[in-house]
Amino acid sequence: MTYREANVPGFGADTMARPLTGNEAMARGVWEAGVKVAAAYPGTPSTEILESVATYPASDITAQWAVNEKVSLDVAIGAALSGVRAMSAMKHVGLNVASDSLMSQTYIGVHAGLVLIVCDDPGIHSSQNEQDTRLFARLANAPILEPSDAQEAHDFVKIAYDISEEFDTPVIVRSTTRLSHTRSSVTVGPRVEVEPKGFVGNPQKTVSIPANARRAHPKLIEREEKLKAFFAASPLTQVDEGTTTYGIVTHGTPYLYVKEVAPDAKVLKLAASYPLAEETVKAFAASVDRLLVVEELEPVIEESIKALGIPCEGKVFFPRVGELSPEIVKAGLAAAGLAEAPAEPPSYDINPVVRPPVLCAGCPHTASYMALRAVDGRVAGDIGCYTLAAVEPLRSIDTTICMGASIANAVGMAMAGTNKEPIIATIGDSTFLHSGIPPLIDAVYNKADITVIILDNKITAMTGGQHHPGTGHTLRGEKTHQVSYIDICKAAGVEWVRKVDPYDVGTLYRTIREATEYKGVSVVISERPCVLDPVRIKGQPLKVNPEGCVACQSCMNLGCPAITWSDQFYEGHRKVQIDAASCIGCTLCAQLCPSDCIQPVNA
Numbered sequence: 277m278t279y280r281e282a283n284v285p286g287f288g289a290d291t292m293a294r295p296l297t298g299n300e301a302m303a304r305g306v307w308e309a310g311v312k313v314a315a316a317y318p319g320t321p322s323t324e325i326l327e328s329v330a331t332y333p334a335s336d337i338t339a340q341w342a343v344n345e346k347v348s349l350d351v352a353i354g355a356a357l358s359g360v361r362a363m364s365a366m367k368h369v370g371l372n373v374a375s376d377s378l379m380s381q382t383y384i385g386v387h388a389g390l391v392l393i394v395c396d397d398p399g400i401h402s403s404q405n406e407q408d409t410r411l412f413a414r415l416a417n418a419p420i421l422e423p424s425d426a427q428e429a430h431d432f433v434k435i436a437y438d439i440s441e442e443f444d445t446p447v448i449v450r451s452t453t454r455l456s457h458t459r460s461s462v463t464v465g466p467r468v469e470v471e472p473k474g475f476v477g478n479p480q481k482t483v484s485i486p487a488n489a490r491r492a493h494p495k496l497i498e499r500e501e502k503l504k505a506f507f508a509a510s511p512l513t514q515v516d517e518g519t520t521t522y523g524i525v526t527h528g529t530p531y532l533y534v535k536e537v538a539p540d541a542k543v544l545k546l547a548a549s550y551p552l553a554e555e556t557v558k559a560f561a562a563s564v565d566r567l568l569v570v571e572e573l574e575p576v577i578e579e580s581i582k583a584l585g586i587p588c589e590g591k592v593f594f595p596r597v598g599e600l601s602p603e604i605v606k607a608g609l610a611a612a613g614l615a616e617a618p619a620e621p622p623s624y625d626i627n628p629v630v631r632p633p634v635l636c637a638g639c640p641h642t643a644s645y646m647a648l649r650a651v652d653g654r655v656a657g658d659i660g661c662y663t664l665a666a667v668e669p670l671r672s673i674d675t676t677i678c679m680g681a682s683i684a685n686a687v688g689m690a691m692a693g694t695n696k697e698p699i700i701a702t703i704g705d706s707t708f709l710h711s712g713i714p715p716l717i718d719a720v721y722n723k724a725d726i727t728v729i730i731l732d733n734k735i736t737a738m739t740g741g742q743h744h745p746g747t748g749h750t751l752r753g754e755k756t757h758q759v760s761y762i763d764i765c766k767a768a769g770v771e772w773v774r775k776v777d778p779y780d781v782g783t784l785y786r787t788i789r790e791a792t793e794y795k796g797v798s799v800v801i802s803e804r805p806c807v808l809d810p811v812r813i814k815g816q817p818l819k820v821n822p823e824g825c826v827a828c829q830s831c832m833n834l835g836c837p838a839i840t841w842s843d844q845f846y847e848g849h850r851k852v853q854i855d856a857a858s859c860i861g862c863t864l865c866a867q868l869c870p871s872d873c874i875q876p877v878n879a
């Protein structure tokens with residue numbers, strides 16, 4: 277029996293079905309739950325959650341980009357403690373940034389409902405790792421709900437608010453790339469207005485000093501036990517009857533794969549890997565001859581079941597890395613002797629041409645990295661579109677760890693002394709505001725000899741073009757204060773700071789060279805809007821005059837997708853041509869061309 281069949285309150289008034297992605301469905305659930313304050317920092321696959329929330333009226337719900345995930349969660353915490361339902365959304369690695377707040381918030385509890393929507397990325401489609409948020413939930417003692425499809429994504433968000441308020445805890449709703457970005461039919465309902473409760477002054481509860489935290493910790497453990505009992509009794513924890521020769525415990529999207537490849541199996545679908553519905557698991561294990569666990573990424577459920585003294589098999593048959601799929605689940609069941617070995621993987625008769633990711637035609641980051649190649653120093657990189665400069669042909673980044681790491685990495689390199697100088701950190705505008713300012717202060721404070729290049733393309737491009745405090749616009753498009761990077765740098769104590777237009781190649785090269793010659797912290801702000809956001813830029817395209825081209829490949833070094841090889845040759849080498857449809861007329865190639873054979877199409 278599902279929670280819907282059990283008529284869990286809130287699901288009687290279903291009105292309309294519509295095709296929604298998991299992210300849109302969760303946003304709808306947030307709005308329906310009467311949430312008043314929503315904040316997030318973008319990150320694939322979670323970005324569209326807040327963007328979808330912002331499609332609901334501002335009079336119902338505040339939707340705002342925060343400068344980073346910790347700020348987003350802190351905003352939501354402040355709102356919840358002030359008595360209104362609140363939401364904070366982020367990708368899995370965003371929770372690393374927000375975790376400091378979460379670890380204490382679980383001690384403090386909430387006043388009105390507080391839900392974190394965290395989207396994992398099994399398979400690393402667009403991330404720097406594939407950490408499993410369920411481990412964070414266990415570490416923070418925060419219950420985690422794991423929907424399987426868009427309908428559950430919508431429903432579980434609403435249920436999460438009830439759990440949050442009943443048990444006085446923040447609740448995590450965990451999605452994954454597959455769920456966040458898959459569209460399916462979702463029955464939605466109306467918004468429930470929740471009366472604001474106001475802030476209740478209670479420092480013993482809300483001020484996390486040692487005396488209060490000591491009292492709170494045992495309560496946290498008690499709450500864990502109560503939540504175990506809640507999930508054991510709740511129709512959220514679902515048993516699908518089937519053959520009892522073996523039973524499968526599963527969760528989230530893997531539930532769908534299990535149902536597809538083992539339709540006759542007895543299945544226990546956990547709505548929460550943590551806290552474990554222990555009594556249900558015990559009864560389920562006793563009802564089958566053999567117990568298997570099918571879970572994506574870490575053996576969270578498997579280890580919890582084994583800790584109860586119940587034998588089960590999981591990661592011995594199913595991989596601990598990457599995304600699961602029906603084929604992988606079937607292969608695991610076959611390895612366990614419970615299914616026929618799968619045939620060859622299905623062929624879809626598609627042989628896509630391998631197309632490595634590249635910076636867009638006219639991307640302003642391109643010239644900055646060309647200039648860095650010329651300097652030939654040690655480059656600590658960061659995360660954003662510009663990370664693509666790590667690969668050929670730009671190939672000018674030595675390290676990339678996580679958002680905001682570049683400047684302090686460069687400080688460490690300067691302290692250690694590297695076999696290559698100068699030492700340069702490159703960082704995007706959104707990333708600088710996210711977590712680049714404290715390390716810049718640190719660099720000046722500790723007298724590091726580094727150059728920082730702030731790649732200001734006036735948008736968070738990597739995740740699809742979101743506003744941030746450097747764009748001067750809010751998520752809902754209202755004008756707001758626009759921060760000045762020069763002022764921030766000066767306030768941090770940087771004495772050498774210049775702004776340069778990366779389309780002016782000569783000045784860019786000279787400025788970067790001068791910056792690297794300065795002793796101390798120098799900052800170059802390479803400023804030019806992204807060619808895609810907030811407006812798509814399309815200038816007059818350029819063309820190559822084939823007579824003049826000497827096949828020197830200078831323009832090819834840009835890695836511009838508009839420049840390709842032509843059929844003509846010069847002394848045995850291929851000449852180049854420009855695709856007018858892709859070219860945006862940035863003129864970078866024309867500036868690099870030593871034979872002056874690149875001109876506007878209409879020249």
Ligand SMILES: Cc1ncc(C[n+]2csc(CCOP(=O)(O)OP(=O)(O)O)c2C)c(N)n1
Pocket residue numbers: 317318319320345367369370371373403404659660661662679703704705706707708731733735736737738739
């Ligand atoms: C902690 C964390 N949050 C979010 C992301 C997703 N993400 C990667 S880079 C980036 C920002 C990129 O914007 P910017 O620094 O302006 O560079 P651009 O892509 O515009 O060149 C985001 C949001 C992440 N990888 N890690």
